[in-house]
Amino acid sequence: MTKTSKKKATIYDLSVLSGSSPSTVSAVLNGTWQKRRIKESTAALIRDLAETHQYTANRQARGLRSSRSGLIGLLLPVHDNRYFSSMAQTFEAHVRSKGQCPIVVSASRDPEEERRTAETLISYSIDELFICGATDPDGVHEVCETVGLKHINIDLPGTKVPSVISDNYEGGRMLTEAIIRRFPADQPLRADELYLFGGRDDHASRERIRGFRAVKRELLGDDPDGCILPTGYAPNTARLAFEAFYEKNGKLPRALFVNSSINFEGLLRFMAGHPHENFADLTVGCYDYDPFASFLPFPVIMIRQDVEGMITKAFEVIEEGRPQPRIHLISPELVQPRTALTGPLDALKDIG
Amino acid sequence: MTKTSKKKATIYDLSVLSGSSPSTVSAVLNGTWQKRRIKESTAALIRDLAETHQYTANRQARGLRSSRSGLIGLLLPVHDNRYFSSMAQTFEAHVRSKGQCPIVVSASRDPEEERRTAETLISYSIDELFICGATDPDGVHEVCETVGLKHINIDLPGTKVPSVISDNYEGGRMLTEAIIRRFPADQPLRADELYLFGGRDDHASRERIRGFRAVKRELLGDDPDGCILPTGYAPNTARLAFEAFYEKNGKLPRALFVNSSINFEGLLRFMAGHPHENFADLTVGCYDYDPFASFLPFPVIMIRQDVEGMITKAFEVIEEGRPQPRIHLISPELVQPRTALTGPLDALKDIG
């Protein structure tokens, strides 16, 4: 409480205290003072005052003037999911290391909401926007384009700007093959015993399904249409699909390709209503990685998407001048059952 | 591309187009026009122009003038964890419904980083700050206090402003009791067979430990000090603790109270290196809920903290004028093994 306890110091305050003009103070504190030939001693004085008065620049004012805000946005479908929250965590680290401020917002996979959210971010003059898992990336693109905002797609591709996405076809192949190979030669999996649940008509699902079908044909010789059940991404619609299958067939398929961890939660909900033992010999492949899921009582093979790789690539690409709208594929990783991988959290120090 | 493709329309543009003054345009578009006695027809004309030119206010300018930004901040330890990402998801929904913009940032449980992050958010003139799981809430408080920023603590309490936290003592008791009661009368759990792993010297851990010890004394008649092993929150330090215990005793304790899902990941890492069968009769209680963890091959009893309840309460409290720095306890919920609960995602529509 030694001084002005309630209001933040401005360059005008420091200007009075230092006897210099506001522009001099500004130049000193934003680093352009050499260019403006400010004396070292003047600069030192001002830096000193800034320190003792805890000056920090008002970013709204700076942003208004310079039409840049220092904010970098990440548009996510949802937060509470390991995949997307890893995105957020990794993104944040990258943005912070560039000395900017991350702003992470979700838009619920709703195209309308996606555009509105982008508009909102734009009204804060964000400097760049990373569009992750958007249902309508090109819709968001329109919004960004009209104001000249740099942007890039992640996870789901658009057609107007570069996209950095998982190699879902390859991942789908890897996962399908790994599932099939778990079955011994004397009790091989039949083509009609391996089902794919979840996902919807988006690029990622389509590619995974393409990989799934290709490998089934190659290894199992057949690929019945009925084995593909896109349920959307909501856990409960997935649960209902499992419920319906079980109702009709008295059991689950011998092996499942589950399209995402959120869909996998639908499987859990289904299982909660049925005795444990019914699923003792089920084999599951899940396109997403979750450490706990990896240790479930039946074999769970997972795909871990390379979040760090995607974010890193996305930052590289967005820095390029006028990049082509091409798609950059990042290879995912197959994770065998009972595997506990490290994640972004391990990079943090723990001051236990 | 019909019009000004590159720059956003401002009130000055609309002012020229409509033949009114900028202040009139401003008043019409921010809703204060009745107070300023603007004719309905004038207002209609301006609204119309705004619509066709896709006008949206520059929030930096507005914020600069009104020293409010429409941003509400949430300071988190980390993103990629179900508990905190649920916080983010729930927080976002609340903020959005108030017509404001959420800004969620993590600070890695580092007191220094927490303060710096708060400073940064303040430089954007955020309107309120929710401090969640901060290692040093009172440090962040100082920062907020000097600029008169409304703030509140969640998950970990501070002493200067109200805090909304889980009832960790009660939760610790519930979980401990549930663990103990899982053992049959003929093979009861002994006091030296139930260990607590994880957490550190923060309010939440202390309260949970207090509940743990109280119930052990009440039900098991004893409470050996050696059964408490705070390992910090990093998964790997927890893993090492399990490793060390196993090394020394040739097995894990019969029952574990694991302080958080992040610590639980440490247990998984430990398990990955050992044969499955070694843990067939392990009983685990975990203070956090994760649907996949709930279905692991050994009984896992979990505590789900009431994230929705905490956020709701926090918004209530922060709206009050000068609230007392008291602690509001929100009861958590005990979750039996093999339970798949719904979460914030279920509130979203899925346009599958």
Add this chain to the structure above:
DNA sequence: CTTGTTTGCACAATCGATGGTGCAAAGACT
């Protein structure tokens, strides 16, 4: 027709930082 009131809006200062431009004082040079 004059005075008083209401209606409808324009004007201008302001928020805090930025950056182009101008200009006095100090130093260099002939």
Add this chain to the structure above:
DNA sequence: AGTCTTTGCACCATCGATTGTGCAAACAAG
């Protein structure tokens, strides 16, 4: 001593919206 350069900084417009104030025109009252 007079001219030219360099140094060191102040001045001021600007970004876009908000808001207190003032004032003409329209209308009402007497």
